[in-house]
Amino acid sequence: xxVISQKPSRDICQRGTSLTIQCQVDSQVTMMFxxxxxxxxxLTLIATANQGSEATYESGFVIDKFPISRPNxxxxxxxxxxxxxxxxxxxxxxxxxxxxxxxxxKLFFGSGTQLSVL
Amino acid sequence: KQEVxxxxxxLSVPEGENLVLNCSFTDSAIYNLQWFRQDPGKGxxxxxxxxxxxxxxxxxxxxxxxxxSSGRSTxxxxxxxxxxxxxxxxxxxxxxxxxxxxxxTRLSVIA
Numbered sequence: 001x002x003v004i005s006q007k008p009s010r011d012i013c014q015r016g017t018s019l020t021i022q023c024q025v026d027s028q029v030t031m032m033f034x035x036x037x038x039x040x041x042x043l044t045l046i047a048t049a050n051q052g053s054e055a056t057y058e059s060g061f062v063i064d065k066f067p068i069s070r071p072n073x074x075x076x077x078x079x080x081x082x083x084x085x086x087x088x089x090x091x092x093x094x095x096x097x098x099x100x101x102x103x104x105x106k107l108f109f110g111s112g113t114q115l116s117v118l
Numbered sequence: 119k120q121e122v123x124x125x126x127x128x129l130s131v132p133e134g135e136n137l138v139l140n141c142s143f144t145d146s147a148i149y150n151l152q153w154f155r156q157d158p159g160k161g162x163x164x165x166x167x168x169x170x171x172x173x174x175x176x177x178x179x180x181x182x183x184x185x186x187s188s189g190r191s192t193x194x195x196x197x198x199x200x201x202x203x204x205x206x207x208x209x210x211x212x213x214x215x216x217x218x219x220x221x222x223t224r225l226s227v228i229a
Contacts, residue, residue, distance in 0.1 A: 006161070040221075041221060042122070042207070042219040042220055042221040042222065043162075043207070043209075043217075043219040044219075045217070090161075092161050092162065094162075106152070106164060106167050107152065107164065107209075107211075107217060108164060109154075109161045109162040109163075109164075110161050111161040112161035112162075
């Protein structure tokens, strides 16, 4: 299975600043996703990071607030812009893999970035 | 719109007990269902994935079942240990739509 390195693992930021989260995969993957998990809530998909083109955002998320880069098949970044306390969440990148065997496609996650905005 | 519900929201059991976590989903047209474990402040670890054509999957002390027609899945943990303490999430995948997650069950296993 893919090994996903995500950094930073946690950060405390001031209101109005921006933070860029990096996600590095040890193999080439087609599908990369960014999720958010607000305190006490389930995971919500922010966007699908497409290699070589703009990310596809889910309802409620916009590029100006969460710009995403995907320069190649092993790397992506998510920026949380102009942060407010409501952005305090865990942010996770994930990849879709197709392991050998009958299981079919499977989603793997990075270790997450715990963001606190003061 | 697919909705995933997990019951109970929290569970505390003594060490050694067998337990069952429940997951229900509203739209039975799923491709697969996956159970994850999340430790506090951490990312997710995939535990088991069940294809829509399967009825159960087993890994060690974990057994996950799927009844697609009734929109239910259970995660059975045998002989629970304090190291099993975590939040357990189920998620369903319908092919070309985002994975839909439940809110999770927070499990505490008391030594």
